[in-house]
Amino acid sequence: MWWPCGWEAVGVAYQPSPSLAGPSLPPLSRPQLAEARRVQAVELFEDGVSNAEIARAVGVCAESVRRWRRVWEQGGASALRRRAATGRPPKLDDTQVEMVRAALEQGAQAHGFEADLWTLERVGAVVTRATGVVLSRASVWRLLTGRLGWSLQRPERRAVERNESEIARWIAHEWPRIKKGP
Numbered sequence: 001m002w003w004p005c006g007w008e009a010v011g012v013a014y015q016p017s018p019s020l021a022g023p024s025l026p027p028l029s030r031p032q033l034a035e036a037r038r039v040q041a042v043e044l045f046e047d048g049v050s051n052a053e054i055a056r057a058v059g060v061c062a063e064s065v066r067r068w069r070r071v072w073e074q075g076g077a078s079a080l081r082r083r084a085a086t087g088r089p090p091k092l093d094d095t096q097v098e099m100v101r102a103a104l105e106q107g108a109q110a111h112g113f114e115a116d117l118w119t120l121e122r123v124g125a126v127v128t129r130a131t132g133v134v135l136s137r138a139s140v141w142r143l144l145t146g147r148l149g150w151s152l153q154r155p156e157r158r159a160v161e162r163n164e165s166e167i168a169r170w171i172a173h174e175w176p177r178i179k180k181g182p
Contacts (some may be wrong), residue, residue, distance in 0.1 A: 038080040
């Protein structure tokens with residue numbers, strides 16, 4: 001069984017050395033930070049630094065460094081690099097995602113919907129028409145938020161008959177007359 005150790009076990013975040021993440025770079029994700037630690041450890045392995053010193057330098061426990069050193073000795077620096085996520089490949093490839101993006105940017109009314117408002121069901125129908133691939137609601141959500149970078153937008157609920165000038169007149173003249181007290 002593997003147990004967490006080092007600074008991570010007590011919730012202290014690892015801060016990479018300035019050479020790993022400069023002030024002008026965006027913040028690194030958690031997997032990127034873990035890889036940055038291992039890359040820094042490889043540099044220190046090559047310099048002949050001890051495991052204990054490397055553990056202190058990168059902010060992990062000595063056991064992690066020993067494990068990294070074994071992997072490095074067997075497979076080199078590339079063995080410590082991040083690997084692509086495993087699992088089922090996405091149903092839509094990059095060209096299909098771009099086809100969907102172009103279709104969605106035309107607006108909902110261009111696809112025969114009454115209002116220019118996207119719902120998961122509507123997007124799913126457009127995906128099916130554009131690519132022939134049927135996606136579940138959850139997959140449509142992941143497509144929109146993950147691969148297309150869209151976010152949830154709720155329309156503002158306002159009465160169509162709303163008359164701003166009449167509201168301002170009422171607040172200025174009628175409300176002070178009705179209001180009780182100073």
